[in-house]
Amino acid sequence: MSFPYKHTGLVLILLVGSAAFFSISLFQNLAAEIYQRSPAKPEYPKSFLFEQSSNKPDTRWREELWEDLIKSCENQTKAKRLPKIIGIGVEKCGTHALLHFLRPHPLIRVAKPMETHFFDAKPGASVRSYLLMLPEVEKNAFAMEKTPAYFNFRPSSIPANIKRMVPDAKLLLVLCNPVDRVLSDFYQEWIMFNITHPGKGQFRYKSVDQYVHAYFPRIQQAIGDFDQKNSLLQEAKVFDLMGKDYLTHIITTGFYALHLQRWFKYFNETNLMVIDSEAMLQDPGSVIEEVQEFLKLPKVLLKQDYVKEEDSGYFCYKNWRDENKLDCLPSAKRRTRNGNKSLPPDVTSKLQGLFQSHNEALFKMLGRKLWV
Numbered sequence: 001m002s003f004p005y006k007h008t009g010l011v012l013i014l015l016v017g018s019a020a021f022f023s024i025s026l027f028q029n030l031a032a033e034i035y036q037r038s039p040a041k042p043e044y045p046k047s048f049l050f051e052q053s054s055n056k057p058d059t060r061w062r063e064e065l066w067e068d069l070i071k072s073c074e075n076q077t078k079a080k081r082l083p084k085i086i087g088i089g090v091e092k093c094g095t096h097a098l099l100h101f102l103r104p105h106p107l108i109r110v111a112k113p114m115e116t117h118f119f120d121a122k123p124g125a126s127v128r129s130y131l132l133m134l135p136e137v138e139k140n141a142f143a144m145e146k147t148p149a150y151f152n153f154r155p156s157s158i159p160a161n162i163k164r165m166v167p168d169a170k171l172l173l174v175l176c177n178p179v180d181r182v183l184s185d186f187y188q189e190w191i192m193f194n195i196t197h198p199g200k201g202q203f204r205y206k207s208v209d210q211y212v213h214a215y216f217p218r219i220q221q222a223i224g225d226f227d228q229k230n231s232l233l234q235e236a237k238v239f240d241l242m243g244k245d246y247l248t249h250i251i252t253t254g255f256y257a258l259h260l261q262r263w264f265k266y267f268n269e270t271n272l273m274v275i276d277s278e279a280m281l282q283d284p285g286s287v288i289e290e291v292q293e294f295l296k297l298p299k300v301l302l303k304q305d306y307v308k309e310e311d312s313g314y315f316c317y318k319n320w321r322d323e324n325k326l327d328c329l330p331s332a333k334r335r336t337r338n339g340n341k342s343l344p345p346d347v348t349s350k351l352q353g354l355f356q357s358h359n360e361a362l363f364k365m366l367g368r369k370l371w372v
């Protein structure tokens with residue numbers, strides 16, 4: 001009977017000790033959990049950055065991260081490096097706008113000129129000659145070039161050559177309604193003619209309807225509807241038409257499925273992102289957020305950084321560090337989609353008919369519809 005009393009002190013010490021032990025470990029677990037949940041200062045690159053809500057009004061985290069990214073490059077030696085990002089097209093679908101909106105990212109370095117034309121104009125040239133066309137960049141920076149001609153120009157081995165020479169590059173492809181593209185490309189060619197042939201009279205076609213009426217029958221006859229079984233033959237015919245008459249490309253570039261099948265032999269959704277031009281016209285900020293995720297870049301360009309310029313109707317980049325600074329596209333990239341020019345209704349429906357089966361094939365390939 002005397003036993004408990006004899007050891008009361010010891011029992012008490014043990015009780016208090018274990019209570020203290022459990023409380024401390026409980027506190028430690030709780031603290032660890034809180035620590036894990038709290039957004040520690042991010043280090044580049046961390047996947048959780050992609051989860052940050054861009055709608056959050058408080059973007060102080062962005063200021064800190066932006067500075068960190070700039071600093072992360074400061075002590076690195078610059079060198080010529082292959083591009084991590086290549087814009088491959090499509091001509092007149094907003095490829096410049098995409099680059100313009102991405103360029104402010106602190107880790108992106110754009111080639112000068114931005115269109116190197118390496119893979120279409122210098123097939124077979126060495127890596128060294130490609131590097132000469134690219135900027136000197138820090139190790140963790142992303143060199144970028146965009147050459148829309150890659151998508152639909154010769155040689156047909158462009159996708160294979162890019163894959164071989166720049167296997168880790170991520171490709172960006174903007175697609176737009178091929179009917180709108182015809183209008184935009186026609187005016188591009190019209191203006192380019194006046195630039196490259198000064199004083200040599202007018203462009204062969206005075207209006208886009210004149211052009212379509214001249215080229216439509218030939219192209220419809222040669223290509224016609226998308227034909228899965230003969231799609232490689234159709235693709236070859238597109239190149240053939242363009243080889244014989246360059247201006248056919250104003251229409252044939254819009255046969256996206258025929259071109260894309262060439263790219264899908266070497267690239268898939270992990271390294272080729274298809275961007276809806278319509279979405280980029282309406283809400284470029286959301287598109288740019290997705291593009292940063294795809295490129296595995298810290299998401300520091302946010303939806304609210306892109307604002308519509310009332311006069312032109314086109315979106316511009318609003319520099320968050322200087323709210324008064326609005327960086328808009330040059331006028332050469334704002335010709336038709338503001339409604340300044342349009343196609344006559346009969347031309348529109350002709351082209352819609354020509355592209356319909358090709359669009360359906362494209363949507364099937366992508367598993368989603370675009371420009372709806």
Ligand SMILES: Nc1ncnc2c1ncn2[C@@H]1O[C@H](COP(=O)(O)OS(=O)(=O)O)[C@@H](OP(=O)(O)O)[C@H]1O
Nearest residue numbers: 091092093094095096184280281333334335336337
């Ligand atoms: N935000 C946004 N999203 C999508 N598209 C946009 C955007 N802003 C401009 N544009 C359109 O881009 C068209 C020029 O396309 P590209 O830059 O690819 O032209 S080029 O091939 O480099 O010459 C150009 O076509 P035009 O309107 O015919 O000039 C613009 O309408």
